[in-house]
Amino acid sequence: MTTRTVTRPNEAGTALVLEAGTIAAGRARGLPLRREGPDKLTGAAKYADDLVFPGAWYGATIRSTEARARLVAIEPDPMLDWSTVVLVTAADIPGDNVVSGIQDDQPVLVPVGGEIRHHAEPLALLAAPDKATLRRFKAAVKVVTEVLPPVFDPEASDHVFAHYEIGTGDLQAGFAEAHIVLEGEYRVGHQEQLYIEGQAMIAVPGEAGEIAVHGSLQCPYYVHKALMRSLGLDARQARVVQAETGGAFGGKEEYPSIIAVHAALLASKCGKPVRMIYDRHEDIAATTKRHPAIVRHRTGVTRDGRLVAQDIEVIMDGGAYCTLTPVVLSRGALHSGGPYRCPNVRIRARATRTNTPPNGAFRGFGAPQTEFAAETQLNRLAEQLVMSPAEIRARNVYAIGDTTPTGQVLKESVAGEEVLRLAVEGSNFERIRDETAHELGERRGANVMPPGPLRTTLDRTATGIGLALAWHGAGFTGSGEVHLGSVASVELDAEGRIRVLIASTEMGQGTKTIFPMLVAAELGVPVDAVEVAPQDTAFVPDSGPTVASRTAMVVGGLCIDAARRLKAEVERDNPDRTFADLYVDHGKTKGPTRIDQKFEPYPGITFDDETYRGDAYPAFGWAAAVARVEIDLDTAEVSVKEVLAVDDVGKVIHPILCEGQVEGGTLQAVGYATIEEMKLQDGRYLNDRLATYLIPTALDAPQIRTILVEAPFSGAPHGAKGVGELPMDVGAPAVVAAIADAVGVWITDLPATPEKILAALADAGGPPRRGRVSAA
């Protein structure tokens, strides 16, 4: 394995080790700066709400206030003059009243007589020339409903969106071989993406029935498809233009399709541009969240720490409509055993419908939920075995040649051992763990104040250290990429300019910076010589959605291949000269050359969607995290002081941007572990504002150190496996392990709030709490 470690510059800021023997001086020097950075830093960048369309009206959505009901009538107040505004109901939808997705279960608007399935579900739309009029008329629409009994418990729901069973070996034989069998149940709740720019979409009607939407979105062609379908437009009549996008994290994967269709319906009815800009309250109340999950483990392990049996049950709460739930569940199930070899495995997973707002994509896409459970279960097993968490991982982590539960043989690009070793060494894990164990022992020995075992008259805080390890399937699950058949293009135009044409969007991760780097490197031209075309369906091909950490790996790979072909073509007649010498003249004399590169299946990678056998992912990324926490012994408040994140991304394209992904993902995981909690009452989010749904501030954030590792994937020309989601999988279990290390209780229900920790401590009483263990 060729593993390369990219280290941070030293304290003096003098060296950034990019490749063996290549040292760039200083920070970003030697690396391209963020392409759209200057615009973002001067306020010139135009996000959707910054765009001006003269004469535009304002749009609003009339939503249900019940979790489940029959929509009996929509009654505009007859005292008002409704000719001054535009009201749209399901009856006005020219195409299908369906939000284009995996299943056709979600309406654009609930029709009269139809069933309302969640709180804040769109029932009707309104547009007015100004905001005051909009508010006045919105308050004058009466919605008549007939309440139906809702279902909120995903385990009680009889409507199953998807279910999978994955298995290998002989579970019974495995448990028979085990010396210890541990059962555990883990629960995680909703998590809000909380992009700082809310959902925003502006629809602009054309003169001949065509409609363009400009908005904050991840996937131009998802929105394009939704518009065509619901508005009854052809591919040319529907146009989607991405505005600068202020964060997304999966939250702008599928939901923007709904808003775009809403805005387009209003715009086509009133004949004016319509702005649909969600305020924060509406955004949190109505849009998708990370799926809550219940994960149950029964695990058999030998005395020497070898996993011999894993019986895993995953239940995800899909919310009221299918959205992307089957694929979220699939990824969650496939990752649920963690990155460990185990000969006997059964994974049963199902996702059901409840009367809560639909859940959807969020960084990690099902894996953070199940890997939190897997890692916490393994840490508890280590505790039972009186074995170091690092040691039990070292004994079980996948190595080259191992086989996963789907029968996938890991042939290359396996860096689990490497990231584990770097995390353990880089954090002094064992030494610090000895210290914290000693401190916990002393507090327990002192046994002075309630909660007795932990509080002494001297200690006000306890510190702990925790470790987690994860894998993350690179790109789409199974044959998703093959079905998609993405196209990316590189073009040399008639003025001698080089342009990358992709539908992959920039939402902060650095798309617009890394694509010119990849293409310029192939062509041998300066990075600045390569432009990126706007993400506008009128210009760019469908290179697939900007999701699943697939952009650098899959679309980046396509662009490299396209650039190689372009180079060969330009150099063909002049084998003695380089592309860099030739291209400007070539473009001007021979006219434009455009290379469209279509995705070809990675060689040797096959997956059967029916049986769930085969290569679930072309490769995996590997991540480890070590968290250090400090816990206030009076209040049980957790302060995460430090996280060391070690991530194998295959190939680091831009070290600073790559680190930025790891740091940001790590903090989202810390928030998931500690403070981010969505409370529901009767199917409604109670804390649907930023004053009540908390995300970490700069003071809550730990010091984050990143080590990047490169174990390249041979299927991608550059070896990249993606980075965005990896850090999200490991942060939460590392933090929860650190809490357990500090105070001796395992929090199995995220987030680990002070209330839960205090309750667990009270529960634990004197002796340290043990899991349900049966000696076999």
Added chain:
Amino acid sequence: MSGYRFLVNGAPAEVDVPGMRRLLDVLREDLGLTGTKEGCGEGECGACSVILDGQVVDACLVPIAQVEGRIVRTVEGLSLAARERGALDALQEAFLETGGAQCGICTPGMLMAARAYLDGGGTDDDESIREAIAGNLCRCTGYTKIVEAIALVAGASGTAG
């Protein structure tokens, strides 16, 4: 209704709007200064941070009536001097170099909070910087590189930014 007069980025402005209109709307809609962003509309996220007479405020919580006769600085005014040379100012440059801006939506507010901190003599001390930007939420960066950028500028200019 009488107009409200104030200075924005060194230039006089006058708007004839209701006194309770938010400074944020006046900047964005009446003056076309869309660099200042709205993230929550209730003073939690800091995306609309501007500097009012040297102090960082959330423009979504300030009615225009309170701005009469005062001095407002927004992100558009940050690099006025530098822009003449076709460059970013030192703080913007530092954000660009360190990777302190990702999606960019919190960036204008973050820059204003950082500017006020540096103008107030803020040092490159990690904890002090984090305190200074604690009212500005960022969901992309984990704050590491933002803190690094501010420290870089504070360190380069001694104790007083």
